[in-house]
Amino acid sequence: MHATPALEFRGLMKRFGDKTAVEGISLAIPVGSCYGIVGPNGAGKTTTLSMATGLLRPDAGHALIAGIDVWQQPTAAKELVGVLADGVKLFDRLTGEQLITYTGLLSGLGAEIVAQRCTDLLTMLDLVEARNTLVVDYSAGMTKKIALACALVHAPRLLVLDEPFEAVDPVSAANIRDILEGFVRGGGTVVVSSHSMDLVQRMCDHVAVVAEGRLLVAGTVDEVRGESTLEDRFVELVGGRQHLEGPTWLNHS
């Protein structure tokens, strides 16, 4: 049992002008867990994960990867984490193979190791045929997959994935799920934000629900959902279900 969490948020806070996007979130993510972060649109998931991975400086609070403060020791912390960020531009004038190679070399790996891992990743993610295509010409799902390959190439201990399944076809999604499950079985930790309750319920052992920048509940998936499904529990916690039929002009019957 590891006493030090793989990832820990301590009072993370971020404001954009008048808007408080994240309002003091604290959470400890145990080593070896697959942790889902769920919440409605605009809840603060991306902002929290960006602060936790060194992409966005918190206004207050700390993020620690294996006990290392991300903002005080960024190099040491970032060596331990692979990040799939939502909406961050890739160097998309490179081919898929060049992008993985570039990312691997940048992380300090030798050329031979990078070449081997690049082949493994392209095969694993079904991108071999697209290896020489420019990333700018990839579909949305292929772009997600190549970004995931880049997050994995330095063999991190922690993976932080913001919406990894968005736009990914079901076969690729199942392959990615297998890869992530293998990663966790091998002692790694996965933190994943998703809108799919079904996926979180199936894939994750822990889940945190955030809304309006606050943590509503966190724990094992079974603890959080209780007797109901995660989706029902989510709607119950977050509210906002309106049961509207829509405006009359949308009704043609």
Ligand SMILES: Nc1ncnc2c1ncn2[C@@H]1O[C@H](COP(=O)(O)OP(=O)(O)OP(=O)(O)O)[C@@H](O)[C@H]1O
């Ligand atoms: N750079 C920014 N400038 C201004 N406001 C921002 C910025 N980034 C996020 N916000 C605001 O912060 C809040 C939280 O946004 P965030 O992207 O973290 O939510 P989210 O939970 O990831 O949402 P979604 O599920 O829709 O991706 C939103 O109200 C958003 O409008």
